Amino acid sequence: MHIHRVKSKRGDKVYTQILLRESYRERGEHGSKVKKRTLLNLTKYPESVISAIELALKHKDNLPELEHLLGSSVKHTQGRSVGALWVLLHVCRDLGLDKIIGSSRHGLLCLWMIMARLIEQGSRLSAVRLADEHAVCELLGVEPFTEDDLYRALDWLCEQQDSIEQKLFKKTYGEKAPNLFLYDVTSSYLEGEQNELGDWGYNRDKKRGKKQIVIGLLCSDDGTPVSVRVFKGNTNDLKTFGAQIEKTAEEFGCRQVTMVGDRGMIKSAQVEELKEAGFHYITAITKPQIRAMLSNGVLQLGLFDSDLCEVEHEGIRYILRRNPIRAAELAGSRDQRIKVLQAYAEQKNRYLAEHPRADFYKATQKVWEKESKLQVSDFVTTTCKDRIIRVEIDGAYLAEVEELDGCYALKTDLAAEYAPMEIVHDRYKDLTQVEQAFRTCKTGHLEVRPLYVRKESRTRGHVFVVMLAYLIRRKLADAWRDLDVTVEEGLKKLSTLCAMEHEINGNQTGGMLSVPQPRPSLARLFSALTITPPSALPRRTGHVDSRRKLPSRRKSK
Structure with a gap:
């Protein structure tokens, strides 16, 4: 981090801009490049303040020496948490989320809700309280907000979801769109009765007397979520499938596509929909269907004892296996x-x-x-x-x-020359990645429930926030895999890295906050992500408060 003076000439006048900048490394397809970004424009600050910042940056790693140079009593106070938010912001930039969501007020608030979901799950009110403990205003540059602003941001996110998913898909895959997608459905029960999408249906959570919503998650072949949809709680699983076929064909522009779904997801009606769209499928058949094919002589029981066996009947391929x-x-x-x-x-x-x-x-x-x-x-x-x-x-x-214990039969219309039976078998097993995403989002780290929202748009926005948070979590999990630390533990450790506020003779030292050198365990977390920890941050005034606290704050002024 350094101060950069930029001179420009207009006519006979020479103008000088004074910028606080930092260098960072951006990874791309052709390696990594060192780039610079501006943190704060100091042009209008007094020269004394700029000199103080330069002095502080010069001696940021040796505060006792700085105190000696100042010759005054210096007071250091712990400020807001920086570490977790700094890491999450850089991962968002790597994924392109910050540019895709945008820098509008709604966009910045949505970005904070995504990060808050990873740091500490809860309601919009808890996200407001959490913002007062983390350097949200300093790092995101967002103005103070309340929970009502976050609810309105969810409404905005719901309206922008299709556009964001398309941009994210294009940013991730470019012209090389995947030709295989994994799709599965789950339900999430509700604690209240007032949610506009809540209804009675087949409850996978085995919660009697609870309304629910239905969530459909579409992933690429490597398990990366590309789209999520929320349906009314009484929606049949099969009825959710058509929406994803339409989205894959029209919004993502994919033509040669194979959809992978479990035995309850792709049935005869869905097969016809896929044929109309020019798509292929990989699914499984039920035990009663296997028995019927055995009785008709299409299959023989002994075929299941092979490692993998293939039978073709009426243009459809069946891949058979018994798992001992x-x-x-x-x-x-x-x-x-x-x-x-x-x-x-x-x-x-x-x-x-x-x-x-x-x-x-x-x-x-x-x-x-x-x-x-x-x-x-x-x-x-x-x-x-x-x-x-x-x-x-x-x-x-x-x-x-x-x-038939351990026996299963997969079904596909893919030609053998394009997809040998081993490939079909492996791709069906990839559905476990969608199930893992559901576990993480529902009952694991990200906890989609309780929802704490009632309106349809806010329910959809909330689930979309969880999906985007899962994208970030995947990247963190990959980077920290060899560090013997979970994502939850890593973020909790990083949250202990806080900014430092300095006072000299009772006066705050200009517009900067310093950040101490992280201890070795934190440095390893930064290093695994190739992220340089901050050494200083711009100070921003303003408090983030819940709606209830704002009147009392106004009265005290």
Whole structure:
């Protein structure tokens, strides 16, 4: 960081601009380049202030020497946190998010909400409180704001979502757009009743009595999210698929595309939609469909025992495999559940024998409830005769079920010369990356719920904020993979790096804040991202406060 004087001549007059600048390294396709950026225009500052800043920068690594030169009592006070926000801002610049979202007030507030999601999850109100602990005004250059400003920024983000996704897609892939996309759907339950998109539907979170929203996430072949959509809580998974086909074809301009979805996502209607768009698909078929094909002679059970096997039927390719580890897990789980049910029935039999007046029907009913809860009703029958409860196993049906343990069949219309069966198999397994994104966004680090919003636009904006935060998190996770630190731990450590405010004889030292040299553990986090930690920051006045605190602040003035 240094002071740069720029002279320019207009006619007979010579003008001088005094700028506080810093050097940074920008990585690109052809290596890295050293560039410079302006942090603050000091032209209108008094010369004494500029000289003080120059002196401070010269001795920034040796504050005792600076105190000796000043010959005055110097007071150092810890300022706002800098480290985490500095890193997140540079990662946003690497991804191009800062330019894509823009530097309008709404854009800067959205950028802060994305960063706040990574630092400390919560509501818009908590993001306002968090901004008072981090150097948001100094680094982002945003004017003071309240939670109402953040809600309005979510409305704006919802309106701009399509445009931002298109620009981000173009920035990430350029002319080399991916030809394979992964798509999956999840739901997120709501705590309140007033959300405009909330409705009753199939709840994957197993939360009874809770309304929900449905979220569809579209990722590229490497698991990078490219689009997210929020649907009403009663939307069927299949109905969300058409919107993503349309988006991929029209907004992203992709033509040769293969969509990968699980067995519940791509069915006959969706296959027709893909054909109309000129797209291909990779999906799986259900166990009943496998049994039907076995009974029709299209498939043979022995084919599943190969490492990978391919069968073509009516122009459709089926890739077959049995996972022995999964087969053992299923068999063990089933056997354990049957034993638990039998033990429970024996317990009830002992109780009935010891209590002759006990109601045997109620005891049997409890065993039925246990049977349903353990999900063994298909191959187990529970009866009661002469006050003895019997659990009978349907051996023939159980053997039929065991035959398909660990078996799965993938289905695709891709030609073998373009996608061998190994490629089809590997691409379907890539769906785990979408599931990982959902786990991180729903219940992991980013915690999409609770939503703390009611309006449709703000719900969509909130989920989009989480998706953009996940993009940043992926980059941090890749960079810190070898440092034995999680992203959450890394950001928590970086938040301990704070700016320093200085006073000389009770007076603040101009328009700058100094930043101490980070300790080795923090330096490694910066180094892994090839980011240079700041040594000084421009001081900006203004407080970020919640709406409730503003009236009391005004009265105190």
